[in-house]
Amino acid sequence: MANRRLPAAWQLAALLLLPLLLAAPRAAAQGSGSSSNSNSTGSSNVDMTAAVNAATAENLASGRARAAANTSFTVPPPPPPGWERARASWYGTPKPFVDTFSPSRGGGESAFGILEWGGCGYTNADGSMPFPRDAVTSFADTNPDFPGSCGRCYEVRCVNGPVLGRNDQAVPAEYWYYFPKYGSAPDDMGRSFPGNPAYKDDYVFVTCWDPSKSVRVHVVDICPCWYEPKGEPPRAQASCCYTNSTNPKSGQREMDLSFWVYEQLAHPMYSEMMLDIRPVDCGSGAALPMSPGYINRDTLYDDMVTTGWSWFPYITPTHNFNVTAPGWGYGGSAAACAEVGPGGGMTWWCRGCNRPGYQPFASASSVSFWVRDRYHPGTAPPLKMMIAQQEDDTYCPGEAYLTSLTPSARGEDGWLQFTLPFDSTFNCGDKKSTRDKISFQSVGGANTWFCLDELKVAQGGSSSSSSTTKK
Numbered sequence: 001m002a003n004r005r006l007p008a009a010w011q012l013a014a015l016l017l018l019p020l021l022l023a024a025p026r027a028a029a030q031g032s033g034s035s036s037n038s039n040s041t042g043s044s045n046v047d048m049t050a051a052v053n054a055a056t057a058e059n060l061a062s063g064r065a066r067a068a069a070n071t072s073f074t075v076p077p078p079p080p081p082g083w084e085r086a087r088a089s090w091y092g093t094p095k096p097f098v099d100t101f102s103p104s105r106g107g108g109e110s111a112f113g114i115l116e117w118g119g120c121g122y123t124n125a126d127g128s129m130p131f132p133r134d135a136v137t138s139f140a141d142t143n144p145d146f147p148g149s150c151g152r153c154y155e156v157r158c159v160n161g162p163v164l165g166r167n168d169q170a171v172p173a174e175y176w177y178y179f180p181k182y183g184s185a186p187d188d189m190g191r192s193f194p195g196n197p198a199y200k201d202d203y204v205f206v207t208c209w210d211p212s213k214s215v216r217v218h219v220v221d222i223c224p225c226w227y228e229p230k231g232e233p234p235r236a237q238a239s240c241c242y243t244n245s246t247n248p249k250s251g252q253r254e255m256d257l258s259f260w261v262y263e264q265l266a267h268p269m270y271s272e273m274m275l276d277i278r279p280v281d282c283g284s285g286a287a288l289p290m291s292p293g294y295i296n297r298d299t300l301y302d303d304m305v306t307t308g309w310s311w312f313p314y315i316t317p318t319h320n321f322n323v324t325a326p327g328w329g330y331g332g333s334a335a336a337c338a339e340v341g342p343g344g345g346m347t348w349w350c351r352g353c354n355r356p357g358y359q360p361f362a363s364a365s366s367v368s369f370w371v372r373d374r375y376h377p378g379t380a381p382p383l384k385m386m387i388a389q390q391e392d393d394t395y396c397p398g399e400a401y402l403t404s405l406t407p408s409a410r411g412e413d414g415w416l417q418f419t420l421p422f423d424s425t426f427n428c429g430d431k432k433s434t435r436d437k438i439s440f441q442s443v444g445g446a447n448t449w450f451c452l453d454e455l456k457v458a459q460g461g462s463s464s465s466s467s468t469t470k471k
Helices: 008-013 048-062 097-104 108-112 259-265 422-426 429-434
Strands: 084-091 136-140 153-159 215-223 254-258 273-280 299-301 310-314 321-325 335-340 345-349 364-373 383-389 416-421 437-442 448-459
Touching (some): 097 108, 153 254, 335 345, 437 448
Parallel strands (some): 084 254
Antiparallel strands (some): 345 437, 364 448, 383 437
16 A cells, blocks of 8 residues: 655655744843943834833833843733733744844754745745745644644734743743844844843843734744754754743743744844734634634635645655646636655645544535546546544545546536545544544556645535536
C-alpha cells in the first residue's frame, strides 16, 4: 500500500516559521545612560511624554496589581466582554527594516521568518499566497482555541502597557530580542520608535499607535510550543507555550502577526505587544464564539480552503500545485489543483480537531466533491479517498477508489461529482468522532494532475446534493 503519511518535507513546512522571539540573544538590562533606549519620539506621531504621564496617572488611580514588583506600571485593564487578552510578536523579512538588525540576530535575516510555506499550507508552488501580507498571522498550538485555527479570522487591536507573560507578570526585556539595543529604524510608514518608558525597570512598555484601531487577520501558520527543527535538538518555544512552563515568557495566548499587520498597531521595534482579540467571520466581521473555536464542518473547499482546515499537497515532483487556481474550478471558479507522483495527493486536516467540541466528522452522513483529471477530462482520476486522524496517524479501514465508482453527476469541461455515504464507505466505527483528516491519494503508476472543488460534508440525516451549484 502507498505511504499515507505526509512526507517529511511537508511536515517540516509546517514548522518553517522561526518565531521572532526564540532566536533572540539574551541582552543585558539597559541603564538610563544608553542612548539606544532613548525616549525621544523622533518623527513619531505618538507623544511619549503624554503617554507616560497618562499611564502613571492611570496606575495611581486604578488599584490594579503591579506588572512586576520593581515597576510602577500595572497590568492593563481586562478586555471588554467577548474579547480575550493575547500577546503578539511579528515575523517576515521587511526591507530595509531588517537590514539594521540582521547582523545582531542569531541566524541573521532568516531569524525573522517568512510568511510563505506555513503550517496551514496556504501557499502555491510559485510561493504566492491567497491572503495579503498585511492580513495574516500565526497562532500558537497551545492556545486554548488552537484546534481548527487554520483559516480562522481574528480581529486584533493593540493594548497600551507592559508586555506580560506567566501569571500576568511583566517579562524582563532581556528575555526578548530588544531592538533598541542594536539600532533604530523607522517602520514602512516612516515612523520612528516612540520609546519605552519602562526601560529603566528592564521591561517593555508598548505605546500603541491607536488602541481603538483593529485589524482582521487570517491564521496561516502555527507557532509550536515544542519545536523540532531539522538537524537541531528539539526544544520548547516558551513564548508559544500557553501552559506547562515556568519560563517568564509563557502563559499568554500568542500570535505572531506579520510585520505588515504589526506595524499598523505599534512600532515593530517593540519586541512584543499585548492584544485584545476575538474570532470573527472572515467575510462579514461578525463576532464568533471563542470556545470551542469555529470550524466549517459543512464545506471544506469552495474557491478556497475554508475555516478550520489546513491544506497540503505531497509528492509533487514537478512542483506544480495551487491551493487556489482561479478559473480552473468547476464552472470557472477556483479549485485546489496539484500534479502528484505515485503515492502523492492532497490532504485537508483540521488540526487538533480530534478533541471534543470540534470533531468535524462525528455526525457526517456523506461526502461530496467535484474532481477533474487535467490529463484526461471526463475520466475519473486514479485516486483513492481516505479518512484519518493525523495526530496518531490512524486511518479508517474503508477507502474509496474513484475509478471503481459511478459519478453522481457530470459537469461541463470534464468535471465529475462523487457523493459517498460516509459510514458504509469508510467504516470508521467507534473512531469516527476523532477523525479530522481527508486525503486524496494517487494510486496510478505515473503522475496524476487533478483539481478538486466544492468538497462538502453532509451532517446528520441530510445528504450531500448531487445537483450542480455553479453555472
